[in-house]
Amino acid sequence: xxxxxxxxxxxxxxxxxxxxxxxxxxxxxxxxxxxxxxxxxxxxxxxxxxxxxxxxxxxxxxxxxxxxxxxxxxxxxxxxxxxxxxxxxxxxxxxxxxxxxxxxxxxxxxxxxxxxxxxxxxxxxxxxxxxxxxxxxxxxxxxxxxxxxxxxxxxxxxxxxxxxxxxxxxxxxxxxxxxxxxxxxxxxxxxxxxxxxxxxxxxxxxxxxxxxxxxxxxxxxxxxxxxxxxxxxxxxxxxxxxxxxxxxxxxxxxxxxxxxxxxxxxxxxxxxxxxxxxxxxxxxxxxxxxxxxxxxxxxxxxxxxxxxxxxxxxxxxxxxxxxxxxxxxxxxxxxxxxxxxxxxxxxxxxxxxxxxxxxxxxxxxxxxxxxxxxxxxxxxxxxxxxxxxxxxxxxxxxxxxxxxxxxxxxxxxxxxxxxxxxxxxxxxxxxxxxxx
Amino acid sequence: xxxxxxxxxxxxxxxxxxxxxxxxxxxxxxxxxxxxxxxxxxxxxxxxxxxxxxxxxxxxxxxxxxxxxxxxxxxxxxxxxxxxxxxxxxxxxxxxxxxxxxxxxxxxxxxxxxxxxxxxxxxxxxxxxxxxxxxxxxxxxxxxxxxxxxxxxxxxxxxxxxxxxxxxxxxxxxxxxxxxxxxxxxxxxxxxxxxxxxxxxxxxxxxxxxxxxxxxxxxxxxxxxxxxxxxxxxxxxxxxxxxxxxxxxxxxxxxxxxxxxxxxxxxxxxxxxxxxxxxxxxxxxxxxxxxxxxxxxxxxxxxxxxxxxxxxxxxxxxxxxxxxxxxxxxxxxxxxxxxxxxxxxxxxxxxxxxxxxxxxxxxxxxxxxxxxxxxxxxxxxxxxxxxxxxxxxxxxxxxxxxxxxxxxxxxxxxxxxxxxxxxxxxxxxxxxxxxx
Numbered sequence: 105x106x107x108x109x110x111x112x113x114x115x116x117x118x119x120x121x122x123x124x125x126x127x128x129x130x131x132x133x134x135x136x137x138x139x140x141x142x143x144x145x146x147x148x149x150x151x152x153x154x155x156x157x158x159x160x161x162x163x164x165x166x167x168x169x170x171x172x173x174x175x176x177x178x179x180x181x182x183x184x185x186x187x188x189x190x191x192x193x194x195x196x197x198x199x200x201x202x203x204x205x206x207x208x209x210x211x212x213x214x215x216x217x218x219x220x221x222x223x224x225x226x227x228x229x230x231x232x233x234x235x236x237x238x239x240x241x242x243x244x245x246x247x248x249x250x251x252x253x254x255x256x257x258x259x260x261x262x263x264x265x266x267x268x269x270x271x272x273x274x275x276x277x278x279x280x281x282x283x284x285x286x287x288x289x290x291x292x293x294x295x296x297x298x299x300x301x302x303x304x305x306x307x308x309x310x311x312x313x314x315x316x317x318x319x320x321x322x323x324x325x326x327x328x329x330x331x332x333x334x335x336x337x338x339x340x341x342x343x344x345x346x347x348x349x350x351x352x353x354x355x356x357x358x359x360x361x362x363x364x365x366x367x368x369x370x371x372x373x374x375x376x377x378x379x380x381x382x383x384x385x386x387x388x389x390x391x392x393x394x395x396x397x398x399x400x401x402x403x404x405x406x407x408x409x410x411x412x413x414x415x416x417x418x419x420x421x422x423x424x425x426x427x428x429x430x431x432x433x434x435x436x437x438x439x440x441x442x443x444x445x446x447x448x449x450x451x452x453x454x455x456x457x458x459x460x461x462x463x464x465x466x467x468x469x470x471x472x473x474x475x476x477x478x479x480x481x482x483x484x485x486x487x488x489x490x491x492x493x494x495x496x497x498x499x500x501x502x503x504x505x506x507x508x509x510x511x512x513x514x515x516x517x518x519x520x521x522x523x524x525x526x527x528x529x530x531x532x533x534x535x536x537x538x539x540x
Numbered sequence: 541x542x543x544x545x546x547x548x549x550x551x552x553x554x555x556x557x558x559x560x561x562x563x564x565x566x567x568x569x570x571x572x573x574x575x576x577x578x579x580x581x582x583x584x585x586x587x588x589x590x591x592x593x594x595x596x597x598x599x600x601x602x603x604x605x606x607x608x609x610x611x612x613x614x615x616x617x618x619x620x621x622x623x624x625x626x627x628x629x630x631x632x633x634x635x636x637x638x639x640x641x642x643x644x645x646x647x648x649x650x651x652x653x654x655x656x657x658x659x660x661x662x663x664x665x666x667x668x669x670x671x672x673x674x675x676x677x678x679x680x681x682x683x684x685x686x687x688x689x690x691x692x693x694x695x696x697x698x699x700x701x702x703x704x705x706x707x708x709x710x711x712x713x714x715x716x717x718x719x720x721x722x723x724x725x726x727x728x729x730x731x732x733x734x735x736x737x738x739x740x741x742x743x744x745x746x747x748x749x750x751x752x753x754x755x756x757x758x759x760x761x762x763x764x765x766x767x768x769x770x771x772x773x774x775x776x777x778x779x780x781x782x783x784x785x786x787x788x789x790x791x792x793x794x795x796x797x798x799x800x801x802x803x804x805x806x807x808x809x810x811x812x813x814x815x816x817x818x819x820x821x822x823x824x825x826x827x828x829x830x831x832x833x834x835x836x837x838x839x840x841x842x843x844x845x846x847x848x849x850x851x852x853x854x855x856x857x858x859x860x861x862x863x864x865x866x867x868x869x870x871x872x873x874x875x876x877x878x879x880x881x882x883x884x885x886x887x888x889x890x891x892x893x894x895x896x897x898x899x900x901x902x903x904x905x906x907x908x909x910x911x912x913x914x915x916x917x918x919x920x921x922x923x924x925x926x927x928x929x930x931x932x933x934x935x936x937x938x939x940x941x942x943x944x945x946x947x948x949x950x951x952x953x954x955x956x957x958x959x960x961x962x963x964x965x966x967x968x969x970x971x972x973x974x975x976x
Contacts (some may be wrong), residue, residue, distance in 0.1 A: 125688050125830050135755055135878040138866060205804035233685075239831035241685025249669075249677025251572050252561050252851030295783050319571055377837060381811060394561050395848035401813060402831060412831035415688030423869060428862040430574060442571040449885035 107140030108422050111171035112200075113193060114183035115148035115164075118207050118234070118280040121411030122181060124157040126490035135221075137419045144178045144385035145171045156185050172197045179421055181414060182236040191215050194230075195297040198222045202415060205423075207410055213308035213324040216315075227429040229501055231417035236309045237386045239409030241416065246390060247437040251394035255317040257357035257364075259483035259540055260388035262309040263382050264404040265293045265300035266352040270369075270380040272339050280333060284406040292384055303352070303367040310354030313388070314365055317448070318358055319438030323365070326449040330368035337536060339462060342504050343371055346460075346488060350535065364455050371460050371506075371537040378540065386481040389540060397540075444483070453513040458487065458537040461507065463522065464500040464529040465491075471527035478525075482518040483512045500529045506537065543576030544858050547607035547638075549629060550619035551584035551600075554643050554670070557847030558617060560593040560855075573855045581607045589757040590649045594949035608633045615857055617850060618642040627651050630666075634658045639861075641853040643670035643846055649744035652751075656871040663865040667853035672745045673698050673822040675845030676838040677852065682826060683873040689828035691753040693793035694798075695976055696824035697817050698823055700840040701729045702768050702788040706805075707818040710776050710785070710968065714770060728820055738767035739788070741804040746790030749824070754794055754883070756876030759801070762885040766804035770771035774899060775971065778940050779807055782896075782924060783910040785815040786971065800891050807896050807942075814976065825976060833976075883923040889949040894923065896972040897943065899958065900965040901927075901937040907963035908939060914961075918954040919944045936965045 110126070112119050126133065134140045146165045148168065159501050165171065172193050173179055180197040182204055184190040188209050197204050198219070206212065212219070212232050223230045233243045237260065240272050246255070261267050264354055272283040284301065287293035299305045307327040315322050332352050337365040343350045348371040357364040372379040377399055381387040386404030403409035424432050434440060465471035472491060479486060492501065507515070519532045546562070548555050549648050559579050562569065570576045583606065597706045601607065608616055608629050611756045616633040620626040626647050633640050634655070642648065646669050647657070659666045669679045673696065682691070693879070697703050701723055708719040720737065723729035731910055735741045743763040766790050779786045784807040793800040808815040811837055822840030827833050839845035860868050870876060901907035910929060915922060921944040923968040930937040 121830070127832070129688060129690055132690055132755075133688065135874045136870070138870075138875050141611060206654040240834055241681050244680060244685050245677050245836075249680050249852055250848065252565060252569065252848045253566050254565055277653045364786075377816060378818060379780045392848070394557070394565070394851070396839045396845055398676055398836070400681075400834070400836055402834035406832075409832055412686065412688045412828070415830070416685055419687045420684065423867050424863070426864040426867045427860070431859050431862045433859060434572070439574050459829065502557075526769075529650040 107142045108178050109142060109144045109176055110179045110181060110183045110418060111145040112143055112175040113137070113168060114185070115146050115151070116183065117407045118410045118414065119183045121158065121407030122183070125161070125415045126241055126406060127157050132417065133419065137422050139205055139422065141418050141422060145174060145177060147171050149286045151209065152539060156360040168193050172202070173200050177202060179203045179418060181405070182208060187211050187214055191219070194219055198226050198228055200227060201226060202488060203229045203421045203485055204438065205231045205414055209305070209312065210309040213311040213322055216312070216322040217392045220440065222444045224440055229421050229432060230397060230435055231309055231421055231422060232312070233414035233417045234410045234478050236312050237388055238402070238404040238406065238411045240388065240404065241413065242388045243316060245400055246313065248433060249495065250390060250392050250398070251437070253394045255358065256391040257355065258313050258317050258353045258388060258390050258392060259353050259378070259508050259538065260310070260313065261351055261386050262299055262354050262379065262388065262404065263306040263352060264384035264386060265297065266306070267381070267386070268292050268384045269301070270332060270335065270352060273335065273337060274344070279336060279337060279490055285344040301333055306352065306354045308368045310365060310367055312355055313354065314356035314363060315439040317356060318363055319436065319442060320363060320444050320447050323449055326365055328368070328452040332369050334533065335369055338502070339533065342460070342462065343492065345490065348372060348537070349374050351379065353474060353538070355538065359450065361454065362450040365449050366452060368457065369535050371535055373539060376540050388469065389442040400517060407460050408513040453516065454511065456509050456511045457514060458509050459507045460535040460537055463503050465501050465503050466527045466529055471525065474525055474527065475503065475522055476519050478521045479539045481505065484508070484513045484515065484518055525534040541575040543578045544614050545580045545612055546580060546615045546854060547581040547610060547613040548579055548617045548619065549583045549604060549607055550621070551582050551587065552619065553843045554850065555582070555845045556591065556593065557843030558619070558850045559598070561844060561847045561851045563593050568603055573858050575584055575858065577854050577858060581610060581613060581705055583607050586924065600969045604629050608638070609636050614852060615639045615641060618644060623647050623650050627655070628656055631658055632706045634662050634664055637662060637664060638663045639857045640888065641850055642856065643850055645671040645741070645748065647745040649747040649758055652748070652758040655945055656876065659871070662919055665857050665860060666870060666871055667857055668748070669853045670846045670849035671750050674755060674838070674840040675848045676822060676824065676836050676840065676898060677849065678824045679752060680837050681836055682749065684827060684869060686828050686831060687831045687873070688832070691794065691818060692827045692829060693791065694749050694753050694826050695789050695791045695814070695815065695974065696749065697822050697877050698790050698824065698840065699735065699742040699788060700820035700822060702742070703817070703822070704728050704820045705737070706771065706786055706788060709771065709773060709895065712778070713773055715773060735895055737769055739765040742788065742790045742803045743754050746792055746803055748799065749790065750792035750799060753783065753792060754799060754880065755872065755878060756799060756880050756883050757773060758873040759885055759965065762801055764802040764804070764888040767806050770846065771805055773968065774938070778896070778898065778926065781926065782942060783810050784808060784973070785810050789974070795886065797890065798886045800889060803846060805971050807971055809975055812976050859948045873905045890947065890951065890962065892945050892947045895974055896943050896949060896971040897941045898969040900938050900966055901939050902963045907961065910961055910963065911939065914954050914957045915943065918946070920944070920951065
């Protein structure tokens with residue numbers, strides 16, 4: 105059979121990785137797919153010298169339209185990034201009957217509903233394995249591997265930069281800002297790291313995970329987002345002392361009242377496998393009714409790990425070319441007409457979890473009793489308390505508590521009262537706890 | 541669309557789990573697959589009362605042929621087990637144009653080449669996700685999720701019984717035989733546990749993994765098999781002391797000389813994620829050129845975990861019904877005409893690994909020097925040594941060593957010489973080390 109012709113938009117890190125894999129593993133890929141998959145066109149502003157892949161066989165253009173509307177091309181790989189030009193090009197590719205593979209999590213999370221509708225209309229496929237957790241085939245695992253199950257929750261370390269920073273803070277007792285600066289030097293974090301450290305990137309990925317887990321439309325604007333900027337070395341040490349690790353998780357859970365959709369730092373018992381996923385690595389744990397808990401671990405970013413997911417998608421698309429469009433795996437795992445559009449997304453105030461609380465007391469004996477009384481009045485049970493002797497010079501002494509489960513709005517009320525106490529200095533720090 | 545009709549051979553643990561899931565999650569499954577999947581016929585000797593699923597809607601028969609040759613049935617689920625009757629029935633189902641889903645690892649590992657050839661001839665699908673690592677979608681991950689990669693090695697905890705026994709031995713300092721008896725009482729281990737504890741079950745699964753990882757025919761008879769029966773509480777303690785865990789692994793690795801295919805207890809550094817997979821759980825680590833290392837964790841056995849894999853396969857088969865047979869995912873991941881039949885499988889003597897060695901010396905000072913000399917003469921470097929003071933009553937003192945990498949036949953020669961030393965009592969125990 106003739107090779108399938110692919111056009112790539114963007115020859116940066118992931119684009120380069122994708123072309124490299126398609127060339128370097130061409131024989132293995134053809135042995136699997138039954139036919140070759142060849143990049144014939146690519147759109148790039150400039151081509152660097154000494155690339156690890158051959159560009160002579162690729163027609164390089166600066167015009168996106170040369171690829172997107174090119175009748176020779178079967179599949180377009182979108183690696184432009186962002187949600188403006190990328191969206192325009194993906195919709196144009198669809199309109200021209202091209203299948204699209206993308207690694208663009210922001211695009212899928214914010215414009216996916218519109219893109220999938222357009223694709224369905226045209227009978228083309230949009231594949232986006234690379235958009236979540238890089239090289240880990242987590243979209244495939246949830247969408248196909250666990251298709252027998254009612255999924256109960258998914259919790260993932262899905263931002264490598266945040267995980268790298270938290271790991272360094274724990275292993276070396278470093279400050280957040282210090283590690284962030286190093287991560288930027290190493291290229292793990294962008295010059296503008298907001299998307300990573302404020303939880304926006306993780307929220308994009310969680311939006312996609314929740315949709316394919318529960319069969320709901322993509323609802324990025326409803327994700328609760330909290331990053332790791334407020335985590336202190338103190339918190340990291342207390343977590344260890346209490347038998348926990350702090351990880352930045354994306355969590356989505358099916359409840360009777362609606363779907364939880366939240367991204368925030370989380371205490372996890374240190375014996376859980378996911379608590380031991382360190383550095384830039386990603387991992388996603390899935391709890392489902394038939395299979396129980398499964399976990400998927402691997403590199404969440406990088407040229408060839410992300411390229412691995414892009415190329416796997418290309419092979420999947422090639423295989424499904426002859427499949428009746430109605431029988432293909434639906435974009436969001438469930439048939440488009442069966443998505444649950446009315447299912448509420450719970451506001452963070454309605455979510456029930458346990459908490460780690462850290463506060464500074466000026467007068468330790470009386471204050472502890474006052475704090476305990478306030479918590480009790482709001483129906484919040486205390487699971488553990490650490491209160492150390494004050495050091496000589498310190499004006500205040502830290503009090504650390506773990507609570508049992510409580511609805512967040514009740515905790516908020518309690519915290520407001522605690523912060524108003526004369527004996528409490530400053531704000532109460534809180535980190536949600538998940539036993540997973 | 542009309543529901544797809546399924547006939548199930550065997551309503552035991554996995555058969556029951558499969559029917560339960562198809563009924564209990566019928567709505568979710570139809571939302572995903574776009575049509576219903578219904579068990580209309582089942583073959584069973586007797587039907588118990590108070591089952592958690594409805595049997596009134598299923599035509600129960602004692603005659604396998606009533607299912608296998610039934611023109612009403614689209615897909616046959618084989619859960620008979622074994623390799624005689626099961627093989628006959630699977631081949632008959634294929635001959636009658638049925639697609640087959642099976643959880644039978646022994647059947648696929650030993651008769652898969654013949655079965656897939658028959659299926660290809662008839663244009664039907666054989667799906668076997670449930671045959672390896674129960675509910676973990678590892679076949680799908682390797683065969684489709686990592687299809688861009690050259691896979692370098694796969695190492696898995698793929699026998700839950702062995703992992704349960706090793707975990708208990710470590711956590712509670714118990715003896716092998718004692719834990720085995722308990723595992724049998726708990727139903728984790730069969731009355732005849734040979735397949736589990738001698739590595740046969742793991743070898744079946746490893747055979748399948750190696751084929752889909754490297755594109756080689758199934759070659760069960762070439763797997764090196766070693767079980768956990770010789771592991772002592774002493775070994776477990778030394779492993780801990782040295783920073784390792786003992787796990788029973790199936791390992792397959794691509795080398796320039798051929799493919800390694802081996803099942804044996806293994807020292808793994810305790811910081812590796814897979815070293816922390818405990819109890820009856822399974823996990824498979826895959827090293828591949830583009831994506832690096834990924835890991836897949838979950839329940840390797842049980843009614844609904846295994847049923848989860850069977851039902852996922854059913855959904856996959858339903859989706860591929862309209863796919864041109866040549867474009868379907870090949871049974872062994874690679875196109876049948878591109879399987880590497882000539883690739884040698886390395887005998888265990890040719891494999892290079894590091895080793896843990898434990899021996900008992902009668903006269904510690906001189907013997908250690910003699911042992912070190914013998915190892916050195918065979919080009920074997922020592923990485924670590926533990927030799928403790930003899931207790932008052934002991935006639936001998938244990939010497940424990942970790943070696944650097946060595947080809948196994950050279951180690952065998954050295955061990956033969958060490959065992960012949962007058963100062964060494966009994967045999968030298970050895971466990972292979974993998975850093976993964």
